[in-house]
Amino acid sequence: xxxxxxxxxxxxxxxxxxxxxxxxxFIYGSDASVHRAMPWVIVRPEKTSQVxxxxxxxxxxxIPVITRGSGxxxxxxxxxxxxxxxxxxxGMNRILEINPPDVYCRVQPGVVDDDLNHALKPHGxxxxxxxxxxxxxxxxxxxxxxxxxxxxxxxxxxxxSVLGLKIVLPGGKLMSFxxxxxxxxxxxxxxxxxxxxxxxxxxxxxxxxKFVPIPKFRCLGLANFDRLEDAxxxxxxxxxxxxxxxxxxxxxNVAIKAVNKxxxxxxxxxxxxxxxxxxxxxxxxxxxxxxxxxxxCAKHNGTGLQSSYDAKERxxxxxxxxxxxxxxxxxxxxxxxxxxxDDMAVPYSKMAETARKIHDVAxxxxxxxxxxxxxxxxxxxxxxxxxxxxxxxxxxxxxxVDEIYEYVRSINGTTSAEHGIGISKASAFKAEKADxxxxxxxxxxxxxxxxILNPGKMMDAPDDWVTATDLRYMVDA
Amino acid sequence: xxxxxxxxxxxxxxxxxxxxxxxxxFIYGSDASVHRAMPWVIVRPEKTSQVxxxxxxxxxxxIPVITRGSGxxxxxxxxxxxxxxxxxxxGMNRILEINPPDVYCRVQPGVVDDDLNHALKPHGxxxxxxxxxxxxxxxxxxxxxxxxxxxxxxxxxxxxSVLGLKIVLPGGKLMSFxxxxxxxxxxxxxxxxxxxxxxxxxxxxxxxxKFVPIPKFRCLGLANFDRLEDAxxxxxxxxxxxxxxxxxxxxxNVAIKAVNKxxxxxxxxxxxxxxxxxxxxxxxxxxxxxxxxxxxCAKHNGTGLQSSYDAKERxxxxxxxxxxxxxxxxxxxxxxxxxxxDDMAVPYSKMAETARKIHDVAxxxxxxxxxxxxxxxxxxxxxxxxxxxxxxxxxxxxxxVDEIYEYVRSINGTTSAEHGIGISKASAFKAEKADxxxxxxxxxxxxxxxxILNPGKMMDAPDDWVTATDLRYMVDA
Numbered sequence: 001x002x003x004x005x006x007x008x009x010x011x012x013x014x015x016x017x018x019x020x021x022x023x024x025x026f027i028y029g030s031d032a033s034v035h036r037a038m039p040w041v042i043v044r045p046e047k048t049s050q051v052x053x054x055x056x057x058x059x060x061x062x063i064p065v066i067t068r069g070s071g072x073x074x075x076x077x078x079x080x081x082x083x084x085x086x087x088x089x090x091g092m093n094r095i096l097e098i099n100p101p102d103v104y105c106r107v108q109p110g111v112v113d114d115d116l117n118h119a120l121k122p123h124g125x126x127x128x129x130x131x132x133x134x135x136x137x138x139x140x141x142x143x144x145x146x147x148x149x150x151x152x153x154x155x156x157x158x159x160x161s162v163l164g165l166k167i168v169l170p171g172g173k174l175m176s177f178x179x180x181x182x183x184x185x186x187x188x189x190x191x192x193x194x195x196x197x198x199x200x201x202x203x204x205x206x207x208x209x210k211f212v213p214i215p216k217f218r219c220l221g222l223a224n225f226d227r228l229e230d231a232x233x234x235x236x237x238x239x240x241x242x243x244x245x246x247x248x249x250x251x252x253n254v255a256i257k258a259v260n261k262x263x264x265x266x267x268x269x270x271x272x273x274x275x276x277x278x279x280x281x282x283x284x285x286x287x288x289x290x291x292x293x294x295x296x297c298a299k300h301n302g303t304g305l306q307s308s309y310d311a312k313e314r315x316x317x318x319x320x321x322x323x324x325x326x327x328x329x330x331x332x333x334x335x336x337x338x339x340x341x342d343d344m345a346v347p348y349s350k351m352a353e354t355a356r357k358i359h360d361v362a363x364x365x366x367x368x369x370x371x372x373x374x375x376x377x378x379x380x381x382x383x384x385x386x387x388x389x390x391x392x393x394x395x396x397x398x399x400x401v402d403e404i405y406e407y408v409r410s411i412n413g414t415t416s417a418e419h420g421i422g423i424s425k426a427s428a429f430k431a432e433k434a435d436x437x438x439x440x441x442x443x444x445x446x447x448x449x450x451x452i453l454n455p456g457k458m459m460d461a462p463d464d465w466v467t468a469t470d471l472r473y474m475v476d477a
Numbered sequence: 478x479x480x481x482x483x484x485x486x487x488x489x490x491x492x493x494x495x496x497x498x499x500x501x502x503f504i505y506g507s508d509a510s511v512h513r514a515m516p517w518v519i520v521r522p523e524k525t526s527q528v529x530x531x532x533x534x535x536x537x538x539x540i541p542v543i544t545r546g547s548g549x550x551x552x553x554x555x556x557x558x559x560x561x562x563x564x565x566x567x568g569m570n571r572i573l574e575i576n577p578p579d580v581y582c583r584v585q586p587g588v589v590d591d592d593l594n595h596a597l598k599p600h601g602x603x604x605x606x607x608x609x610x611x612x613x614x615x616x617x618x619x620x621x622x623x624x625x626x627x628x629x630x631x632x633x634x635x636x637x638s639v640l641g642l643k644i645v646l647p648g649g650k651l652m653s654f655x656x657x658x659x660x661x662x663x664x665x666x667x668x669x670x671x672x673x674x675x676x677x678x679x680x681x682x683x684x685x686x687k688f689v690p691i692p693k694f695r696c697l698g699l700a701n702f703d704r705l706e707d708a709x710x711x712x713x714x715x716x717x718x719x720x721x722x723x724x725x726x727x728x729x730n731v732a733i734k735a736v737n738k739x740x741x742x743x744x745x746x747x748x749x750x751x752x753x754x755x756x757x758x759x760x761x762x763x764x765x766x767x768x769x770x771x772x773x774c775a776k777h778n779g780t781g782l783q784s785s786y787d788a789k790e791r792x793x794x795x796x797x798x799x800x801x802x803x804x805x806x807x808x809x810x811x812x813x814x815x816x817x818x819d820d821m822a823v824p825y826s827k828m829a830e831t832a833r834k835i836h837d838v839a840x841x842x843x844x845x846x847x848x849x850x851x852x853x854x855x856x857x858x859x860x861x862x863x864x865x866x867x868x869x870x871x872x873x874x875x876x877x878v879d880e881i882y883e884y885v886r887s888i889n890g891t892t893s894a895e896h897g898i899g900i901s902k903a904s905a906f907k908a909e910k911a912d913x914x915x916x917x918x919x920x921x922x923x924x925x926x927x928x929i930l931n932p933g934k935m936m937d938a939p940d941d942w943v944t945a946t947d948l949r950y951m952v953d954a
Contacts, residue, residue, distance in 0.1 A: 446919035
């Protein structure tokens, strides 16, 4: 650990906004990924000028700076693998402007997603890129990862909603990218480049976001499938069927069994479940879309078709999906639910094949993997349930992840749909984008010549994620 | 003019694909902007390997390369202000794949927008970013400018539709950016950076584009306004009204008078006209949106409200807008319709104020300016009608353009909505993005270290567009 000039940091951001207590450092040493590495110090700025002061100091002293929101990232983006300052942005959490006539809002990066939507609600609008972690995830973190979520199939990802950004560069310069207008063709769109850059190019201190009307009607449906492949065909037909669902989710049998085992929900023990939703201002249009989706499910042997507009009924239908994370966590005393190969995107027509591949690979390597996700966006998630205390299980997981990503590349899929790269997915990322890594490094140098911003991530992360950092699990020697 | 090695070029791209006849060079010396500058040679590659060979040669010899589609750009993007090779991409015009289940197509850059949509139609889908020039504009040119058009309010701009790009870098390296999937969070999104980069970063040789279903119902409405400001208020209310029009167009009195004068259409001589459209798969939903828009127009004193689903009726309603360009061209023997300050985007609430400002500035400088555009996207277009033979009119136009762009910046608008920067809008662009020009130059260096790709444009264009190149009009001394 570098000997940090704590008094100087306190001068820059205030006495109470600097922490180097080991207990705090420990907390900031992990996120929702498998990784752990301790920062040297935690700094919590309250305003842009403090971020500028800090970035000037850090650049002069060549100290790594890791920007962090709520630490719900799944690939180790905010784990300080090279040490340095963790910049906790949750202190900058003000909503600066809500402008309904011009259809945008301006927020600081520490605003929590659900809090923004709570503030937007009285205006009859919402901010669509809502990840499963929206109760804690910050707008800044979502920008860092180009987060999306269940509604991305209709409403797009974070990049689609960001109109402009203010960022602080290493050295302290404040830059303004983008606009407050709906369209722009004014040179390189640097704000779009910042989205998904995982804190490697600049520190976001303000975002201008567009929002959309809250639909008056929302209808959620469900179909059971005895064969995963049938569910996959239904997805492809729905997406080519001339409609735009507001949600289209796949849940596999591994997940269903986990939910039934731990939550006692009594879901039918089928091979796959599809959840489909339509929303809109006019009930007839929602009816139409739901009917198309039911027809496509029925055509491919979907059974138990049901749907409802009623909020309570919808919650019941969605229960299996909603309880998936806690169910996986409680699956067994021995098994932990780990974020590994947790996120990929594939062409629609390959959804079922991908899920099947995941199961096959898991079986072969003696681990448990579930496949689920926002299949309307081609997004496939997995969790690996494994005995994290056993080194052999990590070796198996490493092989399984490699095989799955090799397969994903072979079908023109991509390494991440919405969780980003960080450390865990770096090897797959480097294989997928092999020919543009040098260009990405050149771009990083243009923003961050001394490489202080989140060093050692994405194109600069080690190839083996198992040994890249300590693991945040106790592993028997 | 540099002494070009014509035999070498013919070796690279084939005997018949190299032209240096002065008549050809003259044609390729201008586009739809006011500028003129001759290329040294025109090269028309037929395949990617030829582009690679050419880019290797040009980079070694430090020869400027200007990529060109149909030359319908309005700001001089394809005018070779520094000479060099004009790379005519219209020879690479194949549609490589149409994939309905995975909802994407792959095309070469020379494909004309309307041709792509013609090919997509049997599949029940369309490619939405359709500029007014879609009969001639190529997909490559639209990517270069981040083109959009009347339907961008609902369907977004080119950047929103591009999933992936293959580009050739100076030196000849072929790179693949992006994916074939709907969402992606896999590192820096270089394909999104290429969109709107006006041929300064690489030569696009293939694009993967998403498409959307052709709506079954389309209804177009019209409202007349005695006060431009009322039309502006109607626009802001519509955009905050919980609906998503598929088109929302403003036409001002200058344009109406021009159409009436030259086309004898007998349109009501009102201060402004709004055209509003809704489309969808369900008639009730389209009815609902049209009714909301009619109500908003009526609330703000709109009169003569009419709407129709019928294709012929819709064509009649749209006639005034459609005839705008030819009407302006034929306005008078003395006046030419020039693309200057032709394109900006402003917040919705400032649409009317912006149009009024444009009229005021024009009057003060003794030129004629019309204001119209895709106000649902905040996009405002103008044309300057002026006596192009008079130097004094160019001086007036220069002042008018400067004043208008200064105003646009003051209300948080942006220099270009969809036509790009090129040469004509460089001074406004440089003022708007002053603090990020150096960063843009660094990014360009990362892609193009020898600055051969479209040099002297955007951040590197001269401040005075009037003297930046020859004008393509005869101006009396």
